[in-house]
Amino acid sequence: MAKGKTTGSKAASAASKTLSSGSTGAASKKAAGSALSQTGAPKKTTSAKAGSAASKVLGDGQTSAASKSAAASALSQRPSKKK
Numbered sequence: 001m002a003k004g005k006t007t008g009s010k011a012a013s014a015a016s017k018t019l020s021s022g023s024t025g026a027a028s029k030k031a032a033g034s035a036l037s038q039t040g041a042p043k044k045t046t047s048a049k050a051g052s053a054a055s056k057v058l059g060d061g062q063t064s065a066a067s068k069s070a071a072a073s074a075l076s077q078r079p080s081k082k083k
Helices: 009-020 026-037 048-059 065-076
Strands: none
Touching: 009 026, 009 065, 026 048, 026 065, 048 065
């Protein structure tokens, strides 16, 4: 599990910009929403759907830096896979 991790202020700002942008895609908004919801909430983790969306955002060459920052934050708070 992503123990004690929360979204930092820079990533939260990027997530806010991503959510308020009219041209942002659904995957970016899902990842940004996940990151923003974890600001100051160390016990919250990123869901599988939000993690998948964040992964797609990071792999997309046309995604803005703000969206990628928010997606990276969300993905870093994903629980580790159990073996």
